[in-house]
Amino acid sequence: MSRYHDHDDMKKMLENLTLPQVEMPAHKKKTREMLYTCRHLQTRETGKFYSRAPRKLVEVIKLKKKALAIVIPSIFLLLGVLYLSTLLSPPQAVANLTLQVNPVITMTLDDDNTVIDIKGKNEDGVEIITISDLQGKKLDEALAEITSILYEQGYLLPEGTVAMMVHGPDNADQDKLSAISNLAKETVQENLIRLNIIVQVESFVLSEELFAYLDELGLTPADYVDLLKANLTEDEIKEVIRSLEQAENDTEALLYLKFKLKIKSGERELFAEFKQKQFGNLAKVMIKQKGQKHIQLKDSDAYEYLLPILEELDLGASLDKNEVVDRVLAAFGWEGSYQEFKIEIKFADKSFMDFKCKAKGEEAQRERERDREKEREQDQERETALPYRKFELEIESNKRKLKAEIEQEDGEISAKMESSRDGKKTELKGSAALEYLLPILKKLDLNASMDKQEVMDRVVTAFGWEGFYEEFEIKVKFNNGSNLDFKWKCDYDDDD
């Protein structure tokens, strides 16, 4: 096999390709100006998202559909057309077209089948219309473009189904609805052939009443297209949906009817709320983190965030509070301490849980640490406290002299220490003197009533004075206000 039969060299060549890096300042400037003139264009409203159908309801529908022994092909494209009566609408807006490709897109058509408005009804739908230009185009042109985009984006797979839906008000011209439905079906089929894809194409007409009913339940066409394919009447479809919804309420309901949580620390705050309602749920999540942008989720976004957490929480009204706190913190990924924890739950069995607590976990530990630290500081303060308000000492012999002064005034301590021996002088001041003197003075343990000799003995021992001394002078002011003050001079006669 020659090297050309292996595409590794192709890869290598592309990896080593020198790429042009061209600058186009003039074009950039022109484009910037062009965009500048466009700024007054209001960015089109983001299409109102369909609230997500209760997940379990959709699951049950799917199960039920299996039970009905309906063949369920994969649905990758669902197209719906909403036709509005020309008599009831302004002349320019006579029909709407809804497209779902997993994405749900609604297009409004005029009497001439021209798209006059387009909205994405879910995330994928918005994305599709973001990268397309369908407004002002004829229905067939718009569908051709959409089919191309769906193909390019990989939504169309050979085993998939393209389903289209037409619905309109009771007084709508049924022939017109059918004509739109047929046109949409033929257009999509032609484009799929052009793209060389074999995909099944379906088209349905349904009443505005049924569409509104399903819409109110938050169901997108993809959720019920199989019921339409099963040739059920609209009443039968409603009945199936109702029974499924009831089944969901009876057996599949979430453990919590209401769940409200607040966790707060100095750095973070989390608020989550969920309420189960008959159709759709209310959900809200807010996360605040110091120095970071707040996160706020609502409705379907918040629901999607909360649902897996709530499903896994597995709380019960009889559960110990600490256990609840631990489980909730873990489920919401709350790391570290909190100052406040507040929870309010109404369970599906109507039981309640409602409590709040403060400063647990690491915060409490930190508080204990702070207390211990405070105690240590107090101990240290006691240790470093000077036992005397003032201490002055002078001891002298013919070869050596020692002088120490320390005074405490208004919380400030000044200290000085001088020592000279055989003509060599050492002097300490400030903190160095204090550091030297403090342990000595603590050991001294003097008091005002002490005998002079005992004072002198203690002092010379504490200061490590060895041998004979000729003069000794001490002045001490104790913290309790008492004084010790005397001067002693050696009298050689006495000694004899």
Add this chain to the structure above:
Amino acid sequence: MNPELEHERLLVEMAQTDINAFEVIFEEYYDQIFNYILRRTGNVEDARDITAETFFKALKNIGRFKWRRVSFSAWLYKICIHEIAAFYRKTPRNLLSMEYLQSRGFDPVSQYDLEEEIMAAHNALQKHEKLLLCSRAIKELPGRYADVITLRYFAGKKISEIALIVGKPEGTVKSLLHRGLRKLKKIILKDKNSATFFK
């Protein structure tokens, strides 16, 4: 969120709040989008038009962008590859931005005014013979292969980023790359100028 994404998120939020702030996005991304399109199309004029159209679409739809599955730059590239595909479709589309502007008396980008710049860019491009050969061959590839190959090798995107841009799983992107390179090589080898291509 990594700092790069955080920066992107901030830019988008600014532009969504105040459309005038879109200029910051334009300044930040113009060069890379233009050069990606230029490398892919091998044509200065086409790259200019598609770049303008890409930013026009982004401006028009920035309010709709939601920070979910794809980052903003992935979204921008998504628009870009769609615009490239649309530009080269058999039935050429009208460039709505130009129509819109002309209807409001704006003098659209004139080739004549920018002749010097175009010539310079054209000359610079001609020095990259291998790239031009690649660009020609890539145009013959189905779009899905062209997208992943050019995003990988002309825009330097990671597989994970490409997956977000083209909306396909990473495994599919790898497989498209693998098959695409094989197809690309076959096309290149058919070109009479390919004799020295792999040397």
